């Protein structure tokens with residue numbers, strides 16, 4: 001299976017580079033903004049140019065496209081409305097139309113930020129969307145562009161992504177491990193999800209066949225706050241001998257940690273449709289964290 005992987009250098013893209021090898025007869029074609037991946041040359045897919053990325057898909061004629069590229073800088077996005085729309089919506093839509101023309105499927109990723117976070121029980125896939133900011137709006141427009149393209153597709157919404165590569169909360173906490181005290185928000189609730197899990201599930205879907213596809217949620221099970229996640233990171237990292245000391249985590253309300261983009265207060269996603277459609281099993285977030293740190 002010839003798999004075109006867009007956004008190969010990101011958190012999820014890096015894990016996909018590993019996981020997609022488990023797809024039978026996988027031939028992975030990597031693409032990044034610069035045409036470089038780990039100092040090796042690869043295809044150029046610059047999402048600032050929708051037509052050129054669509055043309056890449058048409059020229060390569062892969063069997064499937066996996067799109068892990070996105071403008072994920074949530075706070076910067078508030079001042080970059082057109083750019084966010086271009087990277088997160090217009091180019092994914094153009095890629096999806098190219099996939100439809102070739103009659104090939106597209107796997108695309110989206111986010112808990114399509115919801116307003118006012119919920120109190122895990123969001124079902126068909127819960128009404130109501131993004132709070134530019135990033136969420138642009139990702140929602142990307143979903144709609146993929147859905148209306150006519151391409152066979154799977155949209156995997158995920159949340160609170162972290163891992164051993166790239167910029168993420170876990171790595172930030174480990175960098176701050178020598179502090180004595182740390183204030184961390186305790187009134188936002190979500191399911192921390194390692195990039196390797198999203199990539200492994202993607203590969204599993206390709207091995208099983210994506211069938212009718214549709215929109216599904218892929219997150220580790222259970223939930224916690226950012227402060228709870230920070231505590232767990234320090235506990236597990238101490239236990240594994242990855243850090244010599246750890247800070248005391250003080251839970252604070254979001255109002256004491258203002259950010260340009262408003263975050264959803266409640267970001268827990270219901271994964272029933274993914275589990276029932278594809279018979280996928282998902283680990284608890286705490287077990288997934290332990291496994292991630294063991295791989296560090």
Ligand SMILES: NC(=O)c1ccc[n+]([C@@H]2O[C@H](COP(=O)([O-])OP(=O)(O)OC[C@H]3O[C@@H](n4cnc5c(N)ncnc54)[C@H](OP(=O)(O)O)[C@@H]3O)[C@@H](O)[C@H]2O)c1
Nearest residue numbers: 007009010011012033046047069070072109111158159161
């Ligand atoms: N991070 C999270 O907490 C989170 C939460 C929910 C959903 N998601 C979704 O999960 C997916 C993967 O996110 P991630 O965490 O892996 O993001 P990430 O680590 O920020 O990686 C984003 C990728 O997009 C690429 N990209 C950015 N601008 C580009 C451009 N102009 N042209 C081509 N590629 C460009 C980056 O490549 P370069 O570095 O080469 O520019 C990078 O490979 C995205 O759809 C995201 O919306 C993420």
